[in-house]
Amino acid sequence: MTRTDKPEAWDERTTLLTMLQYTRDTAAEKCRDLADEHVGAAPLPGSPLMSLGGVVNHLRWVEHSWIENRFVGGPDLGPWTDEEPDREFSLGATTPLAQTLAEYAEQAERTDAIIAGLDLDDRSQTPLRSGEHPTLRWVVLHLIEENSRHNGHLDILRELADGRTGD
Known part of the structure; x- marks a missing residue:
């Protein structure tokens, strides 16, 4: 499969889901051929969980x-706890990268299956702090934003790890 941000069709849904997949694929690409010793390295002094x-x-x-x-x-099945609210970061630093990438791909498949049965205007069950229930459209855009921001972090971490750069 080729990583691309060009949708097969130019409607809103296809465009959004193509961009979401592109950001997922970019995260995986940033980790391609990474040596094991770099998986958990956190070289940024102000961000000790950033690996x-x-x-x-x-x-x-x-x-x-x-x-x-x-x-x-x-249910919220996340690994975070009150004592360690960012536990997913520390677990990812000590888990084999192939496993982490496989679990991320499995999560993407579950997400895609759920999204397939929903309309972009459907509203979330859980409100935001403001009390508003966001649309699926907003949530997908939020995931694209989250992935894109962290792909920038992955760019920096990868370059610091072994000098590899790329889009």
Whole structure:
């Protein structure tokens, strides 16, 4: 499969879901051929949880939280706790990268299956802090934004790890 941001059709839904998949594929590409010793490295002094494995694991759990938990009202299965609210980052730093990437791909498949049965104007079961129930359109755009921002982090972490750069 070729990583692309060009949708097969130019309607809103296809465009949004193509961009979501592109951001997922970009995260995986940033980790391609990464040496094991770099998976959990956190080279940014102000961000001790920011590792390549941690960021990818975070993306996986953010997608679960927004779609399976908040949007459709399922249980929150995330690894976070009151004592360790960012636990997905520390777990991703110590989990084999192949496993983290596979779990992220599995999460994407679950998300896509759920989204397939919904309309972009459908509203989430769980409200935002403001009390508003966002549309699926907003949640998908939020996931694209979240993935894109963290793909920038993955760019930096990968370059610091072994000098690899790329789009």
